[in-house]
Amino acid sequence: MYCWGEAKLQELNILAKKDMCHNFDAVGLQKAVLTKAIRHLSIGDEVTVILWENGFASMAIRKQNGSRWKKISLTRNGNIVAVCVGATHAILLTKEGALLHWNSSDVSSVPKxxxxxxxxxVVQIACGDNHSVALIKDGQVFTWGQNSNGQLGLGKGEPSTMSPQPLKSLAGIPLSQISAGGDHTFALSLSGxxxxxxxxxAGQLGLGDLSDRPEPVDVSCLSLKKxxxxxxxxxxxAILVKDxxxxxxxxxxxGQLGHNSFRDELRPRLVAELWGSKVSQIxxxxxxxxxxxxxQGTIYAFGCGEQGQLGSGQTDNQAVPLPVDIPQEQNSEGAIKRIFAGANQSFAVKKSGEDWVASHPNFDQIKMTWELNFEIADRWISSNSKSWTMTKRNITKILSSVxxxxxxxxxxxxxxxxxxxEYQCGLDLSMARQFFEKLSQSEKVLKEVESVVQQHLLPSLSxxxxxxxxxxxxxxxxxLLRVLLKQHRGTDLTVLLAEAILRLHPDxxxxLESYWSRIGxxxxxxxxxxxHSVSKNSSQSSKKVAEMLQKLYAVNSLxxxxxxxxxxxxKEINNFLxxxxxMARQEYFNIFFWGESSKAMQIFAxxxxxxxxxxxxxxxxxxxxxxQKVFQLNVTSNSVQDRLTGIIPQTNHNTLRVQRQTLLKDxxxxLQRNIHDFHMPLKVKFVEENGIDDxxxxxxxxxxxxKALISEDCNLLLEIFEESELVWFMSDECKSVDVYMDxxxxxxxxxxNQCLVNIPFPSALFKKLLGERPTLRDLEELSPCQARCLKALLDYEDEELELLEQDFRVKGQDLIPNGGEVFVTKGNRKKFVDLxxxxxxxxxxARxxxxFAEGFGRACPEQxxxxxxxxxxxxxxxxxxKYEWEDLRKVAKYERCESSDLLILNFWRVLFELSKEDQLKFLSxxxxTDRIPIGGLAKRDMRIVRLNMDNPDEYFPLANACYGVLQLPNYSSVDIxxxxxxxxxxxxxxxGMT
Structure with a gap:
């Protein structure tokens, strides 16, 4: 082991008597040949702790005069797995996950x-100057100590505390590391x-400002840096990334940032001098x-060197990383494997032979929290009656932790x-599927998992x-729900999950919707x-599940x-409809024909x-x-409500009287004379005709x-596109917009009134009515020629675009400010097409x-x-x-005749042989109308009535367009x-005439 900095190894008083020390005075380094390997070492202002690989620890505290250190013997049966010190306190972590705490003010000198x-x-510990952090196996974080600058992360205004407190704001984030500095703290997730x-x-949080943070904040500029x-x-x-x-x-x-300057940095900045050297530890x-x-076997040091902690033999500060001059000794084996720094001290440990034992190649104190994996699944499903109690405990521990x-x-x-x-979830969902399928092999395991998730996990979701x-x-x-629902279980769990999702903050x-749009x-x-499987239940929670389906449906479109x-x-909802x-028909009858508008009727409405x-x-x-059925019920709902509240006159329909010759004018x-009576059934009366409108x-x-609106007389209102035979609004700014409202x-x-209008507007009109923006595909439907030109424009090379000399003007109007001065290039052509x-x-x-939209909405309420x-x-x-005439024959019903009668066979033969034009006239x-409803001719009602009369060949067929009835005299031949x-x-x- 090598040591350099403020104190010598002998002063620190942490080595065994048999450990030999050797000084390299030229560079201020000491070398110690140890009799046992080191697992971890932590140094503070007042305390230093060394953890040996056998689980024992040695601690030394600075004496009052500051020049020597007092060694304290720690007898914990070799069960220490991690140590960490602050300025004046130390934390030791035992193999069982317990914490021992020592403070310089504690006269007993024995960790408690x-x-x-x-x-x-506990699986990890970290110490700042006067605060501590612990990571629990279940993923929770606890903090305690001073909170003068919010370093405990408990929220604004929270006092200091010596009792560990859960850091609730990080609940649910899977963490791999915790770290603490003077008065600031970090947590690192498994995915970086x-x-x-x-x-x-000084900007040590890397957030781009100098404001303290009393709660954890995502350092977004480090996202995706690994x-x-x-x-x-x-x-x-200092932040180390995987590369x-x-x-x-x-x-x-x-100079401790290594950027060749002594400036503060408010955001994490790459240490350029280390670029190209793959750093393995910091x-x-x-x-x-x-x-x-x-x-390379090289240690780089930078920052304050006043106490010799840079290992250069000098006491100058250095703002760029420079190698520590570790002497190359003869017969030296091994390479530098660990570095430690703390206070004004530095250490390096060299591996020699098989003496080094560490649980992690870079930082051995790091241990992971629990996770679900196949090994755990196998253990759970293979548990017997003796181990079931332990298995249940493990299931609860892991699956109650988000x-x-x-x-x-x-x-x-x-x-x-x-x-x-926001766009990648980082999950291998096939592993999750296999895991829960494996659990389904044991009914009692799956039942316990379901119970824990329902009672503990879901209620804890933030x-x-x-x-x-x-x-x-x-x-x-x-x-999990997939395997539960296969076994006809998990309904309540599914509803609770829906409720949890719907409680999520909009952001x-x-x-989550972004993830749904991208998963397999x-x-x-x-x-x-x-x-969907639980939405069939007519329970109070069905609304939540229906709301979930609606959100998923919106995601599906993306x-x-x-x-x-x-x-x-x-499908089950059709019965309810x-x-x-x-019910609506009965109440509608009561209201409109008996005039009942009692309180009971209002309650029903x-x-x-x-x-x-x-x-x-x-x-x-x-x-x-x-x-369509809901639409019909909705229309009825509007009629009932308007009738009860007196919004419309006390009549049961609107009557429109028109003449065929002046139909458009009438x-x-x-429309200009009546503006409040559109929410009642329409009855049309053609003047001087006998028909009754049903x-x-x-x-x-x-x-x-x-026909009248797209005739030549009205060609100044709607533009007809010859290639597509579709119509669109005229763009003449001088025209009054009142007619478009009509x-x-x-x-x-x-x-x-559930009638069909044969005005061939493109899909773009209906997109706009529903708040969607038309695209180039919609232009392709309306005007294939224009769309082809625009598509070609997107494929042109630079030379072709220059020859085209197309600016940002269309029909004399600028698409952008000064559009006539801006020409279409390869860089802006997509923008031109969109505009x-x-x-x-x-x-x-627009006008x-x-x-048009205002008129449409007043005649048929938007909802x-x-x-x-x-x-x-x-x-x-x-x-x-789309005319499938065979569908019409399949739905036809017959009165006074059979489908096999010669008259009926002849009729279908004649209808199928008619020209397309005459077939459409037959529908009218x-x-x-010659238009057919959604679902085709199979959705039409048709009843053929045979008329048995004298001299049938002298009469024409009769039709009742209100009910789709065709009356056929008993003709003597197919030709007649x-x-x-x-x-x-x-x-x-x-x-009324034939």
């Missing part, structure tokens, strides 16, 4: 047990996250720093877990973990399946490999509305059929209105869309349709254009049926 941690297994707190007068060790001086900090690079921060008054004294490059769970199943291949961030590693538990537990929840397909599917929407649908619909609001908050749980006049006439009205109102009325798309869908028609996706909303309003004839049907669908344009 610390009561508060007696029943806990660094947390600091306490005094920061930090593996931290050493602290009085006012400076052998050293960072320092804090006070540079004596150690800080009060104002100096040591770094060991084991591969830190232990979060420190398990790390992705250690290629050190991937060191990349843990809504705001100190770091991202604290969120791993939410990814691990679904793998923590956002990070099978693991994300497991998370969804867990909550994933590269997405789950099908059916994974989120709850059916019952609710029956309130209940009904609350149920609908609850359901619409979680649209992901519905398939499209269920969504409609606009109606839905079919309204549908015919919207069909004709659609068009939006028409769309809203159609949706509210171009934004111009087409947003900037050029028009705003008016009724927000649950639909853009594509669903589009199909709900505009219908589909029987339904009032063809002629009569073709005539009917081409010339019957007036209701």
């Amino acid at each position: 047990c610390l009561a508060n941690v007696q029943n806990r297994q 996250a660094v947390f600091g707190w306490g005094k920061n007068s 930090t593996i060790f931290i050493s602290c001086g009085v006012e400076h900090t 052998g690079v050293v960072f320092t921060c804090g006070s540079g008054r004596y 150690a800080c004294g009060r104002y100096h720093t040591l770094a060991l490059v084991e591969s 830190s232990c769970v979060n420190g398990s199943f790390l992705e250690k291949s290629s050190d991937k877990h060191y990349s843990t961030s 809504p705001s973990p100190a770091g991202v590693e604290g969120l791993r538990v939410y990814l691990i537990l679904p793998e 923590s929840l956002r990070i 397909y099978s693991f994300f599917r497991t998370v969804v399946k867990n909550f 994933r590269h490999s997405r789950l099908n929407d059916s994974h989120f649908h709850i 059916f019952e609710l619909e029956l 309130k209940f009904y509305t609350e149920v609908i609001q609850y359901l619409t908050a979680f649209p992901c749980i519905f398939d499209m059929e269920a969504k 409609t606009f006049e109606y 839905g079919g006439i309204s549908q015919e009205f919207f069909r004709l209105l659609s 068009i939006g109102t028409i769309f809203g009325m159609a949706l509210y 171009y798309v934004d111009f087409v869908f947003n900037k050029s028609m 028009q869309f705003e008016a 009724t349709w927000r649950m639909f996706s853009p594509d669903e909303l589009r199909m709900l309003i505009c219908g589909e254009a 004839f029987i339904y009032g 049926l063809r002629d009569k049907l073709t005539h009917a669908i081409n010339y019957c344009d007036v209701f």
Whole structure:
């Protein structure tokens, strides 16, 4: 062992009598040939402790005159595993995990047990000048001592205490090391996250400022640096990362940062002079720093040298790392393996032969907290009746600790877990899956695990973990639920997990959602399946689970490999919707036809509305059929509420009277005249026609209105894109936007009354209504030509872009300030494309869309349709254009005839043989529109009635568009049926006439 600095080995009085010392006066070093190997050595102002590899320790305290040290014999049966000293106190850690404390003010000179941690297994200790830190096997951190600068991390205003206190703010973070300096403290996580707190007068916390921190704070600038060790001086900090690079921060008054200056550093800065040398160990004294490059056998020292602690033979301070001049002796064996620094002293230990025994190649005091692994799983499931009590105790210890769970199943291949961030969880979830599958081999083990997690682990979860590693538990537990739910257990645990996730602070929840969006397909599917499987229960907790599914559904849309929407649908809810619909129909009848508006009706209306609001908050749980049913119930809810509160007139419908010849003019006049009656069923009356509207006439009205709005007479309102045959708003700023509000109102009325509108807007319109931004893909749908040009622009080389001379202007308008002076280059072309798309869908028609959206919302309340996706909303309003005619035959019902009758066979033969144009006319004839609802023709109701009459060949077919009824005379031949049907669908344009 080599020693240099303030005191000589003889003065320290810590060696055995047989240990031989040799002085190297030229450089101020001493060499001691020891009779037994050293495990650890810790030096303070008033006390020095040396721990031998056999578990015994020697302690020396400075005498009052300060020149000599008094040796104290410690008889602890060789069970000491770690030692650490502060300025005037010492902590010893026993093999059993107990702590012994000694203070210079203690006249007994015998270390005493610390009561508060007696029943806990301590694995690490660290001392500042006047405070101490302990890491427990279950991941908890305890601090005690002075708290003048917040070095205990207990929070603002907390007093000093000699009783160890739990550091709750770090709960859940799996730690690998604790370290303490003068009045500041650090904790290092398993994946390299660094947390600091306490005094920061010189920037020793590395946070970029000089403010003290009374609670642990993430040193974010060290994220992803793969930090593996931290050493602290009085006012400076040294950080070692896995690649052998050293960072320092804090006070540079004596050059102890090694940056060739005496300035303070407020953030960790790389020690450039050590770059290229793979440092394996670091150690800080009060104002100096040591770094060991084991591969070279070289120790570098920098900082304060007044007491000779730099080993250079000089007493100057040095601001750059310089090698310690350890003499090269003849016949010297081994290399430097350990360095120690403390106060104004430095030590180095050389390994010789097999004499050196250490539990860790770099810092032997470091021991890990518990973790879940296959070895533990095998031990648990193989336990017998004699060992079961111990097994249960171990299960409780480990699985009640969030830190232990979060420190398990790390992705250690290629050190991937060191990349843990907001975007990478650092877990190998396949290991977690295998672990819990192994546990499932023992029913009693799995039952005990479930009980401990439910009773101890979940209640201890913090809504705001100190770091991202604290969120791993939410990814691990679904793998436990996976095996539990397979055995029809774990329902309560799943609900409790949902509640814990929903309690998370928004920032923590956002990070968890980021993890969900990136984990493997099978693991994300497991998370969804867990909550989906318990969502079928009609319990009070179902709302929490439904809320979880909705969040997972939103995450699913961000994933590269997405789950099908059916994974989120709850089929069982359809029965509930059916019952609710029956209730609503009865109450609707009571209110609107009997005029009942008693308190009981109001109570029902309130209940009904609350149920609908609850359901619409979680649209992901519905398939499209269920969504449509909820929409219908929601519309009814609005009607009931408005009727009871007197918002609308005491009538049961709105009547719109129009003439076919002036349909558009009459409609606009109606919309401008009536602004408060859209939340009632619409009844359309064509002037001088006999039809009664039970839905079919309204549908015919919207069909004709659609044709009128995209006719040549209205081509100044909507622009038709020839290539796609889609329409978009005209961008003329001079036009009044009132007409666009009317068009939006028409769309809203159609949706509210569940009619179809055939105005071919692109998906972008429905995205905008739902608050989503259109993309280049949407422009490709609207204008393939423009999209092709923009895509080509993204692939052009520099020369082609120069020839293009495209600036940031479109149709005479700047996309950016002074856009005509800025040309598109390779560096800004993506920005140009994004701005171009934004111009087409947003900037050029902002006023028009705003008016349209306002009209749409006033005709159909937003809460009724927000649950639909853009594509669903589009199909709900505009219908589909996929015609599977065989589906219509499958759903058809027959009255006064059979499907095998010749008349019916002839009808289907004729319909299938019609041209596509005539087939669409047939749909308009029987339904009032040639558009079909979501789900295709299979969702249409069709009833064919045979008319048995004299001279049937003289009559035309009849249709009731309100109910999808076709009345067919008993024609004598297929040819006559063809002629009569073709005539009917081409010339019957007036209701009440054939």
